[in-house]
Amino acid sequence: MTTLAGRASSPTLDEVAELAGVSRATVSRVVNGSPKVRPEARRAVEAAVAELRYVPNRMARSLVTRRTDTIALVLSESDTQVFSDPFFARVVRELSAALADTEMNLVLLAARGEREQEKVGRYVRQGHVDGVILMSLHSQDTLPRILAEAQVPLVLSGRPLDGHPVCYVDADNAGGARAATAHLLVAGRRRVATVTGPRDMIGGIDRYAGYRTALRDAGVAEDPALVAEGDFTEAGGAAAMTALLERAPDLDAVFVASDPMEVGALRVLRASGRSVPGDVAVVGFDDAPVAATSDPPLTTVAQPLGEMTSLMTELLLRQVEGDDEVRVRVCPTRLVVRESA
Amino acid sequence: MTTLAGRASSPTLDEVAELAGVSRATVSRVVNGSPKVRPEARRAVEAAVAELRYVPNRMARSLVTRRTDTIALVLSESDTQVFSDPFFARVVRELSAALADTEMNLVLLAARGEREQEKVGRYVRQGHVDGVILMSLHSQDTLPRILAEAQVPLVLSGRPLDGHPVCYVDADNAGGARAATAHLLVAGRRRVATVTGPRDMIGGIDRYAGYRTALRDAGVAEDPALVAEGDFTEAGGAAAMTALLERAPDLDAVFVASDPMEVGALRVLRASGRSVPGDVAVVGFDDAPVAATSDPPLTTVAQPLGEMTSLMTELLLRQVEGDDEVRVRVCPTRLVVRESA
């Protein structure tokens, strides 16, 4: 009992060493799993550790190892609520899964607005984390630059808009959009519209580019009346679809550049009396399996989110281990045909 | 240029001291804003800090101060996606707002499943944070106990189900539900149904209790056919509403225990051909301002989320400063009448 008496502050390595009758170094070896320790001594140390409920002081350890064993997922946005986005929820889940077997910890940092972004930058520069995975959503974001200058291992989720030479993992958004659009054209659709994402997000840009490529490939001229910009939200998708129906009532297909927007677009489409996919064929970009709940299941472009997140952690951990190389990965997307359009 | 030559590792206090021509101690004083330093020396130090881009090493500082200046918001859940919940998004926003003027940092820790919960427990015990705000959603959660035993400053969001003597901030869920139900009864509604939350969440329990209290106050017997359990999601609300309409087609009012559920319930209600609030009056519990987007605006019970989060940080920071007292706050909820039911 006396050993736990002064429980004001937690026990140190020395106290464990004394109780176990060995030196600090040996305790350290046991705690860090070094094999060069006699089983006998090891047991004594383990007993002492258990009795004192010893937990190593991270600050002391990090001060010498220069490692914190934690990485940050930072979410940079101007004002919108990333958190409500099921896509983001999935990324978090996949990331913690990827780190589950590691002894790496994952912390989330939210940076809305300039002040918070600077706070996050400071946090990172002070050495709280070994590396960061950055989800920066809009082009005018300053955080990518701040973090790049902080000299901290960094992996971007999504290709940076400014073409900065930085490590990133992206989905083949253009390829997926192209495949989706081509699928509609091949099925005989002649008036293929699109609900795009915002022009300042890489996903919106690339998916629109893919749509255009498919049209060009098929020798179809682009009709501005068939293009409406959305904002990746359900409401935005509904608004864009409404605009499309007004401008081009004869459209017979639509490629919707995101999941939530697809839900909104479908609602408007059905409310207008059109049947799906009878009158209008729809292909959506499946960020997260939201569409799976829509009825009936539609053809979608699937993102390999699991693969992407494990690649991001791999690339990041490599940098943490000292790899200087700037690596880039673009994961293939694939068209999942769920009905005959 | 030579001063930035070896930019491999960041500059230390000594380097700044040498460049400024003062001692480490003085640099430390300047960096920490001590007033006991000659303006002249201060300027020299500031110049050196700027030139070297000096940033204090947090680990070294924390090792001696025993403070990290960061608190964690930990989200404990078994499997559901808290992240998709707009309520949670609002809490995060309010919390960072409350800490914006502080030099406290906020990190989010997601703990899904037992393994991650233990990882979070370890993270906290190792001294990475000065305190934690815990959003534990289900009753069988082990994290509250783990953290309580970790001796770390702790504030729960929501009253703990097991009545453990711990600091927490809660909304007056029972009072709000009671007011909502009473409002419906006073308006002359005779068949007041309810869509409850889960039985293992404090919010679900307390709001159901409030509903029952209101019935008892009015001398109305509770009818099991008028009670359906939801899961706080939109889909769950829709399912519960469907069940209610089947079991009690004559219901003329319903108290819905959460925002997303209200959206689902309204959809079902309207699809059934009933007018709202003509045929069926609806009052929902407004966790986040989702209902504001529903049409028409309905009467709701509003939670003072801003007040709650600032109370949580206040209570937590007090503990960090050494306050032992176990304090508890229950914030009043208020009925916002938006239409004549």
Add this chain to the structure above:
DNA sequence: ATGAAAGCGCTAACAC
């Protein structure tokens, strides 16, 4: 007002 010096708790050579 400033500097010298003593640690904070830990890891990592280095000797034995």
Add this chain to the structure above:
DNA sequence: GTGTTAGCGCTTTCAT
């Protein structure tokens, strides 16, 4: 295999 020792970068008495 184990102990001794020297720091990691910082704050904080204590003299001056």
